[in-house]
Amino acid sequence: MNLSQEQKKILVAQAIKVRLNAYAPYSNFAVGAAVLADNGEIYDGANVENAAYPTTMCAERAAIFKAVSDGERSMQALAVVTQKAGYPCGACRQVLSEFSQEAIIIVANDSGEILHETTLADLLPHSFGPEDLGKELESDTHG
Amino acid sequence: MNLSQEQKKILVAQAIKVRLNAYAPYSNFAVGAAVLADNGEIYDGANVENAAYPTTMCAERAAIFKAVSDGERSMQALAVVTQKAGYPCGACRQVLSEFSQEAIIIVANDSGEILHETTLADLLPHSFGPEDLGKELESDTHG
Amino acid sequence: MNLSQEQKKILVAQAIKVRLNAYAPYSNFAVGAAVLADNGEIYDGANVENAAYPTTMCAERAAIFKAVSDGERSMQALAVVTQKAGYPCGACRQVLSEFSQEAIIIVANDSGEILHETTLADLLPHSFGPEDLGKELESDTHG
Amino acid sequence: MNLSQEQKKILVAQAIKVRLNAYAPYSNFAVGAAVLADNGEIYDGANVENAAYPTTMCAERAAIFKAVSDGERSMQALAVVTQKAGYPCGACRQVLSEFSQEAIIIVANDSGEILHETTLADLLPHSFGPEDLGKELESDTHG
Numbered sequence: 001m002n003l004s005q006e007q008k009k010i011l012v013a014q015a016i017k018v019r020l021n022a023y024a025p026y027s028n029f030a031v032g033a034a035v036l037a038d039n040g041e042i043y044d045g046a047n048v049e050n051a052a053y054p055t056t057m058c059a060e061r062a063a064i065f066k067a068v069s070d071g072e073r074s075m076q077a078l079a080v081v082t083q084k085a086g087y088p089c090g091a092c093r094q095v096l097s098e099f100s101q102e103a104i105i106i107v108a109n110d111s112g113e114i115l116h117e118t119t120l121a122d123l124l125p126h127s128f129g130p131e132d133l134g135k136e137l138e139s140d141t142h143g
Numbered sequence: 144m145n146l147s148q149e150q151k152k153i154l155v156a157q158a159i160k161v162r163l164n165a166y167a168p169y170s171n172f173a174v175g176a177a178v179l180a181d182n183g184e185i186y187d188g189a190n191v192e193n194a195a196y197p198t199t200m201c202a203e204r205a206a207i208f209k210a211v212s213d214g215e216r217s218m219q220a221l222a223v224v225t226q227k228a229g230y231p232c233g234a235c236r237q238v239l240s241e242f243s244q245e246a247i248i249i250v251a252n253d254s255g256e257i258l259h260e261t262t263l264a265d266l267l268p269h270s271f272g273p274e275d276l277g278k279e280l281e282s283d284t285h286g
Numbered sequence: 287m288n289l290s291q292e293q294k295k296i297l298v299a300q301a302i303k304v305r306l307n308a309y310a311p312y313s314n315f316a317v318g319a320a321v322l323a324d325n326g327e328i329y330d331g332a333n334v335e336n337a338a339y340p341t342t343m344c345a346e347r348a349a350i351f352k353a354v355s356d357g358e359r360s361m362q363a364l365a366v367v368t369q370k371a372g373y374p375c376g377a378c379r380q381v382l383s384e385f386s387q388e389a390i391i392i393v394a395n396d397s398g399e400i401l402h403e404t405t406l407a408d409l410l411p412h413s414f415g416p417e418d419l420g421k422e423l424e425s426d427t428h429g
Numbered sequence: 430m431n432l433s434q435e436q437k438k439i440l441v442a443q444a445i446k447v448r449l450n451a452y453a454p455y456s457n458f459a460v461g462a463a464v465l466a467d468n469g470e471i472y473d474g475a476n477v478e479n480a481a482y483p484t485t486m487c488a489e490r491a492a493i494f495k496a497v498s499d500g501e502r503s504m505q506a507l508a509v510v511t512q513k514a515g516y517p518c519g520a521c522r523q524v525l526s527e528f529s530q531e532a533i534i535i536v537a538n539d540s541g542e543i544l545h546e547t548t549l550a551d552l553l554p555h556s557f558g559p560e561d562l563g564k565e566l567e568s569d570t571h572g
Binding site: 304306307309311312329330334335336337338341343345347348349350351352354355356357359377380381384394414415416418419 | 447449450452454455473474475477478479480481484486488490491492493494495497498499500502520523526527557558559561562
Binding site: 004018020021023026044045046048049050051052055057061062064065066068069070071073080081091094095098128129130132133 | 145163164166168169187188189191193194195198200202205206207208209211213214216226234237238242246271272273275276278
């Protein structure tokens, strides 16, 4: 699946905008993310920190959880914006892999420059998934 | 702070609605949650599971992350709906405590009956917070 | 269940010792913990941070995971040591509740003074547990 | 760095042994892991589940936390054993990357057959690390 330059710009702009709402008093490291779902809608998220660091949440996952809570089950692309254009962490890759192995990942800095473009499959090779559990999942009942 | 019966009903109805979008193929345990922010807006969330169980997310936190990503920093109330009206887990309590020690917690079943009503302070006494880190947080820059 | 003053001192001393191994380059907040299992053995843990804050781990849980990995399924007590004697976070309370609702919690500062003593039941009232999932767990097969 | 066949067998055997202690009543999916630290010591861990799925812990991380709590800061190799020889999840890769980008990863089934052998760098390309935070870490004070 391909994204147009225009679609990429829109995603990055949304990530830059939501990044202003990052709650990051512990790291002072603000992150914004935007997900393009298969139905064409965009869902955004910022990082949400906590005094107990392990209960902190990444921006990428906040965006994915919002999309899934809205009924989405497949994502075309995810854009993430930080000051220095860092890639998503391993846990965010894991969460996205449940839905979209082939999602395009766009990594931009806070000036909106896209410095990296890749796919989830490239960022999480040999991912751990439902088949590793040896389970047949019941059909997803979301309507 | 008090909620009217009407406000409680609206929150629970929103949690019941979003619960339909729960992605819970591993536990088959669907959860819906809705947060009432101080500005009067409602944010909802469903649980989002993962083959790697530790990267699963609870409905309550999905709702809180959505609110915070939208710029909210204080919550009046949180409603959670499950089949048997279970209370939020300890990690969800921890995440909410960063924002709203006095939030009202409403626990309902999937018929919409409110079986428990309490506050976060009652559910997480002696919470761990920024003061325990011995840090002065920089002022939150959200605009 | 009661602990002798001697047992408490031993637990706190172990938590102080393991705290020296805390890996906390992001928060500079070192934590040490020690768990007394039902069989009388002590298991310790330090906090282990990560550049991706959500994958950080607390000292209390590191100690509990060590105990459970060794076959333990019930804990008599948990001691946690920080500079200012902070209580365990909500997520650590949740993890301990799976095993020991009545565990004694000992909170000490880095001089070894026990400033608080309570129980898990007091720190996590109305905990979320297996019964809330509406499941009958298969018997635990640990030998 | 290379491991001898003998070292690999020892690691896998340790992972098989600790796997018997897995606490997995929700997934019925037992995992065992063993880490070989740079000093030659082996640390093991099993998965530890929780009714609140997000507070579950993987075997790989349980082993790493044990090693780090013992003062280790670099790992030569990690072996993981499951019924069908699944790779570590993204969050476990993230945790290991903080310490050892070049660690060897050994993936075996419950008969002890090594089905995959790779490195962390291959499993988590473009990892998110301290440099992405734009921070100079204070020197680690572990003695």
